[in-house]
Amino acid sequence: MLIVGGGIAGLTHAIAARRAGFDVEVVEVRPDWAVAGWGLSLTGPALRALRAVDLEDVCLAAGYPIFRTLNCDAAGTVHNVMELPSVLGPGRPAEAGMGRPVLHEILRARAAELGATLRTGLSVQAVETNADQISVRLDDGTTRTTDYLLGADGVRSRTREQLGLTGEPRYTGQMVWRALVDRPEWATDIHTFGGPTFTAGLIPISADKGYVFLTEGLDDPEPLAGDLLADRMRELLAPFSGRLAEVRDTITEPGQVVRRPVHALFVDGPWHAGRGVLAGDAAHSPSPQLVSGAALAIEDAVVLAGEMAAADDVEKALLAYGARRHDRARALVETSVALGRAEREGRRDELHALQRKGHAGMAAPI
Ligand SMILES: Cc1cc2nc3c(=O)[nH]c(=O)nc-3n(C[C@H](O)[C@H](O)[C@H](O)COP(=O)(O)OP(=O)(O)OC[C@H]3O[C@@H](n4cnc5c(N)ncnc54)[C@H](O)[C@@H]3O)c2cc1C
Numbered sequence: 001m002l003i004v005g006g007g008i009a010g011l012t013h014a015i016a017a018r019r020a021g022f023d024v025e026v027v028e029v030r031p032d033w034a035v036a037g038w039g040l041s042l043t044g045p046a047l048r049a050l051r052a053v054d055l056e057d058v059c060l061a062a063g064y065p066i067f068r069t070l071n072c073d074a075a076g077t078v079h080n081v082m083e084l085p086s087v088l089g090p091g092r093p094a095e096a097g098m099g100r101p102v103l104h105e106i107l108r109a110r111a112a113e114l115g116a117t118l119r120t121g122l123s124v125q126a127v128e129t130n131a132d133q134i135s136v137r138l139d140d141g142t143t144r145t146t147d148y149l150l151g152a153d154g155v156r157s158r159t160r161e162q163l164g165l166t167g168e169p170r171y172t173g174q175m176v177w178r179a180l181v182d183r184p185e186w187a188t189d190i191h192t193f194g195g196p197t198f199t200a201g202l203i204p205i206s207a208d209k210g211y212v213f214l215t216e217g218l219d220d221p222e223p224l225a226g227d228l229l230a231d232r233m234r235e236l237l238a239p240f241s242g243r244l245a246e247v248r249d250t251i252t253e254p255g256q257v258v259r260r261p262v263h264a265l266f267v268d269g270p271w272h273a274g275r276g277v278l279a280g281d282a283a284h285s286p287s288p289q290l291v292s293g294a295a296l297a298i299e300d301a302v303v304l305a306g307e308m309a310a311a312d313d314v315e316k317a318l319l320a321y322g323a324r325r326h327d328r329a330r331a332l333v334e335t336s337v338a339l340g341r342a343e344r345e346g347r348r349d350e351l352h353a354l355q356r357k358g359h360a361g362m363a364a365p366i
Helices: 008-019 044-051 056-062 100-113 158-162 226-236 243-248 293-310 314-344 348-363
Strands: 002-004 025-028 039-043 064-066 068-073 078-083 095-099 117-120 124-129 134-138 143-146 149-151 170-182 190-194 199-204 209-217 257-266 276-278
Touching: 002 008, 008 025, 008 100, 008 149, 008 293, 039 044, 039 100, 039 209, 039 293, 044 056, 044 095, 044 293, 044 348, 056 095, 056 100, 064 199, 095 100, 095 209, 100 117, 124 158, 149 158, 158 276, 170 226, 170 314, 190 243, 199 243, 209 226, 209 243, 209 314, 226 257, 257 314, 293 314, 314 348
Parallel strands: 002 025, 002 149, 025 117, 068 190, 149 276
Antiparallel strands: 039 095, 064 095, 068 078, 124 134, 134 143, 170 209, 170 257, 190 199, 199 209
16 A cells, blocks of 8 residues: 655554555655754553554653643743643553654654654555545656555645545644744643633643643735744734743754644545545544544554554545544534634633633543
C-alpha cells in the first residue's frame, strides 16, 4: 500500500500496517523529515491509541507526563487546581507534553525499523482507481499499482481532490501562537492564565523545555514577516504579569515562535473513493481548543490498519473504517469549532460545558 504524507497519521498507519504484514511505502513532499520545533500535547486518547502500536510508554518516556491543570488569573495567582482524569488507567498521566519533532522522530524511526519504505521530496501527480486496484503516478515519473492508497497529507490534502472527495478548509477567525521556551521550575503542570480578552498558557514538554500558547481572534489571517513574530507575541502577552510575564520576556527569537491560522474541516461524505482513503487532518481538522487533532489522526491510523487486517476485501474494510470514524470525528470537529467561536465571542460561561462535552467524546472508546 502507498501512504501520501509522512505526518502523524501517515507514519502511525505505516507502523500499524507493517505490524499487520502489509508492504508499505510512504511518500512525503518535504525534502527531509525535519518538522517545525514547536510543542504538542499528546492527550490521553492519543496515547491510548498509540498503545495499539506499542508506543504509549515510549512516547510517555520521551515527553513530560502531565497530571494536573492549574488555572491562574492574568497576574499568575492560582485559582483552581484540576486533577485531570486519565483514560490510561489508575496512576497513569492524563497526557504528555512533547516536542513535535520528538514525536515525529519516534514514529519515523519505528516505521523504518519495521521495514516501511520512506521517501522524501516526493508527491503524487495523478491517481486512477478501480474496483480492484489503485494506480498512482509520482512526481519522479514512476508509478505504483497497489491495494489501497492512504491520503494522510494534511488539511490541504491534494489526495482528497485527486480522489474527487469534497471538503473545504474554513478559516475560523483565530490564529494559534506557540513559543518554545525554557521550562521554568514551577511549570510541572499545565498552567492557564485568564487574560482580559483571551487565555494563554504554558505546557512542559521535557525537563528543559515548555511551550507558551495563545489563540488570537483575527478577522484577516494575513501572514506576518518571520522577524516580527517574537515581538508581536510578546505584545499579545503584555496584559499578563507574574509568572507568564517572566516567561514572555524570554520570547525573543523568531525561530522560537510559530503562528498558524486555524482552518477547520470535516469531509461530510465518504472518506474513500475506490481504493483511495483519507485519514487525519485530510478528513477532519478540528480547531485546536479541544487538543484532539493528533489523537484523531492516530486513532484513524490504527483503526484503518485493524479493519484492513480483519476484512477479506478492501471495500469492506474501507466501509467499516468510515463507519467507526465518521460520527466520532464529526462530533469532535463541531464541538471544537463551537468552543473556538464561544472563546472568540467572549461567551466564557459556555466554555466549560463545551470542554466537558469534547473531553467526554474523546474519552469514549474507539
Ligand atoms: C499550531 C498548531 C498546534 C497544534 N497543537 C496540537 C496539540 O497540541 N495536540 C494535538 O493533538 N493536535 C494539535 N494540533 C493539530 C495536529 O497537529 C494535527 O491534527 C495533526 O498534525 C494531524 O496529523 P496529520 O498527519 O493528519 O497531518 P499533518 O501533521 O499535517 O501531516 C501531513 C503530512 O503530509 C505532508 N504532505 C502534504 N501534502 C503532501 C503531498 N501532496 N504529498 C506528500 N506529502 C504531503 C506534509 O508535509 C506533512 O508531513 C495543532 C495544530 C496546529 C496548526
